[in-house]
Amino acid sequence: MKKLLLAVLLCVPTLSLADMVVIAHPSAADISEDEISRLYMGRAGSLMPVNLPDGNPLRDHFEQELLGRSPAQMKAYWSRLVFTGKGRPPVEVATSAEKIDFIAANPNSIGYIPASDVTDQVKVIATIAQ
Incomplete structure (x- = not known):
């Protein structure tokens, strides 16, 4: 049973940081990973961050790798900020x-997507590097 589970897990594709990009409106300027992190933590207000729903694997990966927090930690963090x-x-x-x-319709917004999903409607402003 353990071997079967391991075989299944090895066949499931995983996201790597190189596969994720941060996008914005085509008129936006490039920003650093630190600025992106501050936006998603509510510590900067120049751009509106856009998230995927709770439980989405890309969101979980983004929060863990770029923000350094688990999905549960992020949920608790935002619950505190909203409550206060x-x-x-x-x-x-x-x-x-x-x-x-x-993002294409809202010039002051920012988001992360898989690099393979990028279209000409948006501009890649950062690549999440390993």
């Missing part, structure tokens, strides 16, 4: 395609 009135969590959309449409 000190912040508003990122906007949520259901899919990468919806995120691209939202």
Whole structure:
């Protein structure tokens, strides 16, 4: 049974940091990973971050790798900020395609998507490097 589980897990594709990009409206300037992190933590207000729903593997990967927090830690973090009135969590959309449409229509927004999903509607402003 353990061998079967291991074989299945090895066949499941995993996300790597090189496969994720941060996108913005085509008129946006490039920003650093530190600035992206501050935006998603509610510590900077120049751009509106856009998230995928809780439990989405890409969101989990983004939060763990770039923000250095688990999904549970992020949920608790935002619950505290919202409860105290000190912040508003990122906007949520259901899919990468919806995120691209939202960002293309909202010049002051930012989001992360798989590099393979990039279209000419948005601009890649950062690549999450290993």
